Amino acid sequence: MSDIVNIIINGKEVEAIEGSVLIDYLFKENIDIPHFCYHPALGTDGNCRMCMVEIEGSKRPQISCDTPVKAGMVVRTQGENIEKVRRDILELELINHPVDCPTCDQAGECKLQDYYMEGGFYESRLEAENKNHAKKAVDLGKNVMLDQERCVLCTRCSRFTDEITHTNELGIFSRSDHSVISTFPGKELESDYSMNVVDLCPVGALTSKDFRFNQRVWFLETFEAICSGCSKGCNIYVDHKKEKYKDDQIFRFRPRENLDVNGYFICDDGRLSYKDENDKRISDAFISQEIVSTKEAVTNIANLLHTHSSDILLLVSPFLSNEELAMFKDYAKNNGAALSGYSPQYNDKTFADDMLRTSDRSPNRAGMKALGISEGKKQFEELLSQKKIVVIVENNYFEDKQDLLERKEVILLSSNDTTLVESANIVLPIASFLEKDGSYTNIDEVTQHIKSTMRKNAPAGTLISLWQEIESLSQEEA
Structure with a gap:
């Protein structure tokens, strides 16, 4: 020692x-x-x-x-x-850096810019036309762009591909002050973690094709969260902004250091999964395919719960927080409803690797197991055959199995638009994964918390607040 x-x-x-x-x-x-x-x-x-x-x-x-x-x-x-x-x-x-901060996508997050401003290098002792020039806007593949002139040759990116991903695509070419970073001839970035070189780059040499020139970083708000792409629960920063006359929109995920979970990195799939939060959102409540107010949908659900609680199957999801799952477990126990967490559709063995990605494409299956919520197929199928009303909560199991819901009363509580919206009897929009607070337990049994600052985009409210209102109205009926 x-x-x-x-x-x-x-x-x-x-x-x-x-x-x-x-x-x-x-x-x-x-x-x-x-x-x-x-x-x-x-x-x-x-x-x-x-x-x-x-x-x-x-x-x-x-x-x-x-x-x-x-x-x-x-x-x-x-x-x-x-x-x-x-x-x-x-x-x-x-000496050879272009010092083009106003047009550089890294402005506001560039260490060279910070040191340059602190040092007060406002006048160069070298004539600009004498600077060495290199390639601009080089597409390296895997969503990464390279500007060789802005590179400070720190070699973080090449060391990442050598030592972390072991894919060895990047190297330093030429000599002296003509040295540049590039991929080896005939190669592109190929790792599922390649976009981490964008975060590692301390300057504007490596940028994300997905994010570049979309927003200036000083206009963005940020909160800490976890990635919902798999059961690893990698820690991330969520950068978002509410523009005038628009909904609050996420512009990117960035990895957040947590040595107990993901270290310093995240996979590219998880990084780009922010698009799922922005796209295909449900904004309206429906009853029999007719748009209604949230209050009307809540009242109708409450009536069904009051009159048919023993005929209800609650199908919950490993995308729900521990607090939401505990709420549904308590409701089922106290009201005689059946509860299942059956969700085999999120298992994908092709996604797993030996770094961070797991075969379970959901963030809280461990939390669901800890609460004792059954995921068994046999029990689920028995309950489905017995119950007349199915309440589906953020679970897309029936997405391509809608025939199993024939002659059932279907209530859908969801943040994203699915094919079930067209067939459900009642649809209630709820806050998405990153629009609510909650805790989630990952595959390594580490429980992590999200405190969101993105409530403005939630069309009707959080799941907990809506369900509490449903329960309250149901009890009033009693």
Whole structure:
């Protein structure tokens, strides 16, 4: 076991593990040390030289990303001398950089832009026409675009394809100040995790074809959530915006660090699944295919629950939160209704891999199991044959099996438009996965929480609030 030692950073005594990398402790102390090439998931490369610090007793500045912690070391990140060293290194980075922030899609999220503005490099000592030029808008495949002129050669992207995905598509070509990042001849990005290079890129060299030029990032609102694409429950940031006269719209997902779940990355399918939240939304309530008010639909459902509770089968979904599932379990127990979570349609063995993706394409099956909600096929089929009313809650099992619902009274509570809307007796729109608060338990039995800031788009309300209203009206009838 490594020893815990004391070091001094900018005059403050800090405990650290001897032999560990110094830059990690600078981050822990919230010291924003400039850096390009270092990333916790990729380790030390030491090529950008931006993270220089002064260490008492050393003849020259040291890069903190490759300096091991030693007992008693005294570190300074501030001061005229060390700040000048970093300014000189940054000026070398800017020699051939186009400095075209107003037209760059990375503006507002670019570390080079931040360091450039902090350093006050408003006038270049190099004539612009003498800069080296490289290829612009290179399509690398897998939704990634490359601008070679904006690259600072941190090599994060090439190290990701070498060390994380082991697909080895990217490399550095040419020499000296003509060096550029590119794919090897005849290759494109091919991994299901390729879009992570966009997040890894500290500048505007690698951008997402899906997001580029859609929004300026400073106009977006963000909240923390989890991906619903599979049972891994990868942590994400949800970037959204409500434009004038439009519904609140999600523009992208970004990976959020959680070392217990997904580390630093997410898969491309999960990243692009934000489109499911925006598309095919149900905005109106229906009774017998006629648009009605939410209140009328709620009242009709309440009447059915009051008069036929023992004839009801509640079909819930592993897309529901733990709180929603517990609510339906309590309702079934207290009112004599049958409850099932049967949902084999979300199992997809072809989706799983040995990194993050699992074969269960739903986010909360573990939560459903923990609550003791049955998923058994035999029990479900028996209940379906016995019950006259089927309440389907965010479960698309009957999407291509509508013949099984013949001669049944069907109530659909859903956030997305499905073919069942056309055949259900009552349709009630509800808030989507990311428009509500809730907790979800992933395949590794880690329970995670979402606190949404996207309520404006919910056409009728959250599932819990609507069901509480239904229960209240049902009890009034009694």
